Amino acid sequence: MKGTIREHIEWREGHEPPVPFITGHRIRVQDIVVWHEEMRMSPYEIVYNYPGITLADVYAALAYYHDNVGEIQLALAEDVRFYEKGRREQEELEQQRKQQRNAS
Secondary structure, three states: OOHHHHHHEEEEOOOOOOEEEEOOOOOEHHHHHHHHHHOOOOHHHHHHHOOOOOHHHHHHHHHHHHHOHHHHHHHHHHHHHHHHHHHHHHHHHHHHHHHHHHHO
């Protein structure tokens, strides 16, 4: 990996595969990608909304993404699956509670 990107991106263990984050922050590369690609935020808007990161951090995350599109797209798809599973489970719990209230 290029030196400049290495200064701004770190990989955290505990995930399989390790996940790239902005160094020293809880912001993942894939978060930057969503904000930029899906929400159409400019790099300047991202920094404005998350002032703890720098413009260089954002550009490094986007450069990493463009060099590793498949990896980041898989991570984004996994996030969607995780969200959908949680949403379905929550709906099932709410339905069970509603049925229990109606049975009482």
